[in-house]
Amino acid sequence: MQQKWTIITAGAITGLLAILLVKYGNPANMGFCIACFLRDISGGLGLQKVPTVQYIRPEIIGLVLGAFGAAIVTKEFKSLGGSSALTRFVLGFIAMIGMLVFLGCPLRAILRLAGGDLNALLGIAGLIAGVGLGIPFLRKGFSLGRAMPQNKSNGYVFIGLVITVFILLMAKPAYIIFSAEGPGSMRAPLALALIAGVIVGALAQRSRLCLAGGIRDFILFRDFYLLYGFVAILVVSLIGNLFMGTFNLGFVNQPIAHSDGLWNFLGMALAGLCAVLLGGCPLRQLISASEGNTDSAVTVIGLIAGAAFAHNFGLAASPKGVPAAGQTAVLIGFAVIFVVAFFVCKANLSVRGVKADAGSKGRERASLS
Amino acid sequence: MQEVKDARGLLCPEPLLIVKNEMDRLGAGTIKVLVDSAAARDNISRLATNQKWNIAITQDGEEFLLQLTK
Numbered sequence A: 001m002q003q004k005w006t007i008i009t010a011g012a013i014t015g016l017l018a019i020l021l022v023k024y025g026n027p028a029n030m031g032f033c034i035a036c037f038l039r040d041i042s043g044g045l046g047l048q049k050v051p052t053v054q055y056i057r058p059e060i061i062g063l064v065l066g067a068f069g070a071a072i073v074t075k076e077f078k079s080l081g082g083s084s085a086l087t088r089f090v091l092g093f094i095a096m097i098g099m100l101v102f103l104g105c106p107l108r109a110i111l112r113l114a115g116g117d118l119n120a121l122l123g124i125a126g127l128i129a130g131v132g133l134g135i136p137f138l139r140k141g142f143s144l145g146r147a148m149p150q151n152k153s154n155g156y157v158f159i160g161l162v163i164t165v166f167i168l169l170m171a172k173p174a175y176i177i178f179s180a181e182g183p184g185s186m187r188a189p190l191a192l193a194l195i196a197g198v199i200v201g202a203l204a205q206r207s208r209l210c211l212a213g214g215i216r217d218f219i220l221f222r223d224f225y226l227l228y229g230f231v232a233i234l235v236v237s238l239i240g241n242l243f244m245g246t247f248n249l250g251f252v253n254q255p256i257a258h259s260d261g262l263w264n265f266l267g268m269a270l271a272g273l274c275a276v277l278l279g280g281c282p283l284r285q286l287i288s289a290s291e292g293n294t295d296s297a298v299t300v301i302g303l304i305a306g307a308a309f310a311h312n313f314g315l316a317a318s319p320k321g322v323p324a325a326g327q328t329a330v331l332i333g334f335a336v337i338f339v340v341a342f343f344v345c346k347a348n349l350s351v352r353g354v355k356a357d358a359g360s361k362g363r364e365r366a367s368l369s
Numbered sequence B: 001m002q003e004v005k006d007a008r009g010l011l012c013p014e015p016l017l018i019v020k021n022e023m024d025r026l027g028a029g030t031i032k033v034l035v036d037s038a039a040a041r042d043n044i045s046r047l048a049t050n051q052k053w054n055i056a057i058t059q060d061g062e063e064f065l066l067q068l069t070k
Helices: A002-023 A034-044 A058-073 A085-102 A106-114 A119-139 A152-171 A190-207 A211-221 A225-244 A261-278 A282-290 A294-312 A324-347 B014-026 B038-050
Strands: A353-355 B003-006 B030-035 B054-060 B063-069
Touching: A002 A106, A002 A190, A002 A225, A034 A058, A034 A085, A034 A106, A034 A152, A034 A282, A034 A294, A058 A152, A058 A190, A058 A282, A085 A261, A085 A282, A085 A294, A085 A324, A106 A119, A106 A211, A106 A225, A106 A261, A106 A282, A119 A211, A119 A261, A119 A324, A119 B014, A152 A282, A152 A294, A190 A282, A211 A225, A211 A261, A211 A282, A211 B014, A261 A324, A282 A294, B003 B014, B014 B030, B014 B038, B030 B038, B038 B054, B038 B063
Parallel strands: B003 B030
Antiparallel strands: A353 B003, B030 B063, B054 B063
């Protein structure tokens, strides 16, 4: 019961902050969007040169620091790694291509719907389909393997990278690029964005908020827990949009969105499929990386690399629609994921049991710390 | 000898699937599962409550032994 209120609170506050961030400068229906913000960071660092999507989003830095702080306080920070890092990189990379065809992560899909953008319904339908598509693989034993405890320093590397990016944001050296026009130029004040990120990061760490996970747990276990967070974000940001007068119901002329239903559906389906195989949506990957999981950190780097690739090679959608190359990339993405999932299922070892007596509790484990 | 399922180092939903498979296989009885993250501990606790199994948690260093009974 108490858990339920934790996630409802986390969702509600996330929804509220998203509205606030848009009011103070973020692009419409983009108070938070992990995919878009990582994409902007890839541009800010010069990994892609599309002039409209370049900025080091303080929200992401805040999310990581907030989740890191919460994990330290609750003693849940733990350096882990070694469970198929490179496969995770590829899954993250492909998930991002899907999300940039839809134009948003699962979190933004909810925020778009809350703003009246009905195209998001197709995205969410795609997300559900993608998660549903991944579940049979999980049931058949798909597993990226066990993360093992690692030397403590490993977990801090991701935090160090994020702090480095934060220093670049503050110092603004000449090689860091901030858009002068387009979505990348629309931004809430740095302090507000950073603090909003810290709050959502801490709440997401405590509540384990995950949007793909919500759909997955409902299908697998009829468990609504994570979906309460989903619904709380939707309800609060919907009320917020109505209150602010930014609610605009319809399919056409929606902010930073296109109305190609098929590709909205397929893009998000690809992202949902990747997310369920990875064990969580991009938000959850960021939080998990901030808790010391280096595999999730590699996934985040895969997401950023996917964003840079998508923009360098013209795969990402724009309000004008989805380029042919982007459509092809989504189809190739599906093919790659099916091949990967098939071989992982085939190669996987069954779960090993260990005997219960206290003395010999389990396998040998590397216990570096 | 009661077997302990090892779900250490696995990201959700895998620990949950392991427990759910055991629940479906046994119907009732005792399931022991070892996890090493608070997220897995909380998620399995929630699953147990939802499926009307009792749960007892013992912490051993950074690991948690969960015992589910029905």
